[in-house]
Amino acid sequence: MKLATLQGRKSMKARLVTLAAVFGLLSCSADVEDAAIEPDYVKAHDIRELMLVVVQPQADRFWGASGTVSDMTGMHNLAPTTEERWLAAQSAAATVAEMGNLLQTPLYAEGRSKDWMEFSKSLVEVGLQAQDAVIDRDSDAMLTTGGTMYNVCAACHEAYMPYRGGAAPDAHGD
Numbered sequence: 001m002k003l004a005t006l007q008g009r010k011s012m013k014a015r016l017v018t019l020a021a022v023f024g025l026l027s028c029s030a031d032v033e034d035a036a037i038e039p040d041y042v043k044a045h046d047i048r049e050l051m052l053v054v055v056q057p058q059a060d061r062f063w064g065a066s067g068t069v070s071d072m073t074g075m076h077n078l079a080p081t082t083e084e085r086w087l088a089a090q091s092a093a094a095t096v097a098e099m100g101n102l103l104q105t106p107l108y109a110e111g112r113s114k115d116w117m118e119f120s121k122s123l124v125e126v127g128l129q130a131q132d133a134v135i136d137r138d139s140d141a142m143l144t145t146g147g148t149m150y151n152v153c154a155a156c157h158e159a160y161m162p163y164r165g166g167a168a169p170d171a172h173g174d
């Protein structure tokens with residue numbers, strides 16, 4: 001009985017020591033996390049590069065995954081035929097959406113008017129709709145959201161790139 005109590009006490013002490021150690025670790029890892037959450041992002045592309053290297057190619061990839069093309073051998077459905085291509089179309093739509101988020105950060109939005117935010121938010125919305133259409137394997141919805149996406153590009157260009165006559169670059173990339 002006496003021995004049992006002693007052991008009980010001992011193990012209680014051991015548990016307290018363990019708890020203290022765990023708390024020690026926790027507070028220690030909290031410090032590490034605090035240090036790690038300091039953002040350190042840079043403007044890796046100016047707006048034109050971002051458009052030419054990321055936004056346009058990804059939008060093209062999404063646009064190129066719906067509708068039809070005709071050539072000498074007839075009409076061809078552009079819908080992806082492999083899982084890999086479906087994923088590429090989804091990834092393209094997702095990237096367009098995320099570019100809309102990026103455009104809202106001070107990196108790209110600083111000094112722009114309020115409508116910059118609106119256009120950028122619309123890009124997020126239409127990118128997510130486009131992604132949903134891909135996930136649903138809904139070619140009609142992909143075609144419709146592709147059209148809306150094009151209009152969002154054109155609307156922002158009209159406001160911020162009027163020297164190009166407001167035209168969004170061609171949907172199939174020239």
Ligand code: HEC
Nearest residue numbers: 047048051052055056059119120123152153156160161169
């Ligand atoms: C929030 C505004 C905004 C949205 C939305 C937007 N763009 Fe742009 N885009 C710009 C601005 C501003 C420029 C001009 C950059 C410069 O030359 O300084 C530009 C330029 C471009 C260019 C380069 C044109 C050239 O030859 O100089 C391409 C290509 C382009 N955008 C494609 C797109 C596509 C495709 C979309 C839609 C999927 C899109 N953009 C959506 C603001 C936007």
